[in-house]
Amino acid sequence: MSYLKPLFSHPKLPKNKLGYTLKEYEGSLSTLCAGCGHDSISAAIVKACFELSIEPHLVAKISGIGCSSKTPTYFLGNSHGFNSVHGRMPSVATGANMANKELVYFGVSGDGDSASIGMGQFVHVIRRNLNMVYVVMNNGCYGLTKGQDSATADRGSKNKSGSVNPFEAIDLASMAIELGASFVAQSFSGDKQQLIPLLKAAIQHPGFAFINVISPCVTFNNNPGSTKSYDYVREHIEATSALDFVPVKKEIRVNYAEGASAEVGMHDGSKIHLNKLRMDWDPEDRISVVNALQNAKVKEEILTGLLYVNTDWKDLYQTLNITDNSLNQLKESDLCPGTEELQHINEGFR
Structure with a gap:
C-alpha cells in the first residue's frame, strides 16, 4: 500500500490571497485509523490556515507523544515541526517562541499527553500566556496502548473492554479558564462549521488560545456506554453559539437564526460574531463561563463553541518586557552593551 500523495492537482482549484491552493497546506497521508476524529481536526487546521492566507513556512507545529501528536505530519507539510x-510539548513551544516570536505556533496534544504526564507543563504554559494555539484532541482513552481510560474519561463511561470508569474526569477547558487562559474554546471533530472559525480566531488571538476538541477514537472508544463516542457526543452536544470569524479589513455578511447576538472585538480589529444560543452565558465573563460549564455538566451536556476570551491580557513577551525583536535576530552589538555599561551593571550587584 502506498502512502504517497499524487502530484497532480486540478488546475482550477480555488486559491487564497497568496495564490496558494489547499494542496500547499496539506501534509502526508494519514496512517491513523479510518474515521479517526483527529484527521478531521487536521483538515480543519488546513482549511483555517488556507482561508487566513498564512504562509506555511511561518508556522511551527510542536507535539508530544500519542495518536494526536502524530497529526502534525498530516497538515502543513511545508511548515516547521x-x-x-511525552508531555513536554509546552516547554519546547516556549523555547521556540521565545527565540522567534514571528511564527504562528500550533501545539498539538492529546488527553493523555496534557491531562496526565504533561499536566504540570499544561498548567504553567497557561499561566505564562504564551502566544500559541494549543489544541487537545480529546478521546478519553490511550489509543496507542489499546484503549485504557485516560484522565479525561467521564465517571461512569464504559470502555471497549466493558470496564466502567469510577473516577471523576479532568475538565481541561474549566481548568484553562481557572488558570487564566485568555482564549478558551471547546468543539467536536465532526463539526467543521464550528471548529474552523474557532481555529481562525485562536490563530489571531494575542496570547494563549486553548481549544479542547472531542475527537472520538473509532477503534477503542466508540462503543455504547462511552461518553466520548460519536453517538453520545452528537446526542449531548450543546453549542454556546453560532459563530463566524471576521478578519480585519474584510467584510463578511453573516445571517444567523433568531436569537440574541454578540460581537467580540480582537486586538487587531478583527471580530468574532456570536449568535448566543444560551442566554445565561457571557464569553467575556469568567464567572459566567464557569457557571455555564457546571450547569452543562449537571445536565450531562457537552458545551461547545467559544467559551471565554479576554483580549486585554499581556502575552509572555510583554509580561517579561522583552525586546520587540525576536531573540534570534539580535546581533552582537545588541547583546553586548560594552565594557563601561557592564561595569555599571556589575556595580549594581555589589
Whole structure:
C-alpha cells in the first residue's frame, strides 16, 4: 500500500490571497485509523490556515507523544515541526517562541499527553500566556496502548473492554479558564462549521488560545456506554453559539437564526460574531463561563463553541518586557552593551 500523495492537482482549484491552493497546506497521508476524529481536526487546521492566507513556512507545529501528536505530519507539510517528549510539548513551544516570536505556533496534544504526564507543563504554559494555539484532541482513552481510560474519561463511561470508569474526569477547558487562559474554546471533530472559525480566531488571538476538541477514537472508544463516542457526543452536544470569524479589513455578511447576538472585538480589529444560543452565558465573563460549564455538566451536556476570551491580557513577551525583536535576530552589538555599561551593571550587584 502506498502512502504517497499524487502530484497532480486540478488546475482550477480555488486559491487564497497568496495564490496558494489547499494542496500547499496539506501534509502526508494519514496512517491513523479510518474515521479517526483527529484527521478531521487536521483538515480543519488546513482549511483555517488556507482561508487566513498564512504562509506555511511561518508556522511551527510542536507535539508530544500519542495518536494526536502524530497529526502534525498530516497538515502543513511545508511548515516547521518538532515531535517532542511525552508531555513536554509546552516547554519546547516556549523555547521556540521565545527565540522567534514571528511564527504562528500550533501545539498539538492529546488527553493523555496534557491531562496526565504533561499536566504540570499544561498548567504553567497557561499561566505564562504564551502566544500559541494549543489544541487537545480529546478521546478519553490511550489509543496507542489499546484503549485504557485516560484522565479525561467521564465517571461512569464504559470502555471497549466493558470496564466502567469510577473516577471523576479532568475538565481541561474549566481548568484553562481557572488558570487564566485568555482564549478558551471547546468543539467536536465532526463539526467543521464550528471548529474552523474557532481555529481562525485562536490563530489571531494575542496570547494563549486553548481549544479542547472531542475527537472520538473509532477503534477503542466508540462503543455504547462511552461518553466520548460519536453517538453520545452528537446526542449531548450543546453549542454556546453560532459563530463566524471576521478578519480585519474584510467584510463578511453573516445571517444567523433568531436569537440574541454578540460581537467580540480582537486586538487587531478583527471580530468574532456570536449568535448566543444560551442566554445565561457571557464569553467575556469568567464567572459566567464557569457557571455555564457546571450547569452543562449537571445536565450531562457537552458545551461547545467559544467559551471565554479576554483580549486585554499581556502575552509572555510583554509580561517579561522583552525586546520587540525576536531573540534570534539580535546581533552582537545588541547583546553586548560594552565594557563601561557592564561595569555599571556589575556595580549594581555589589
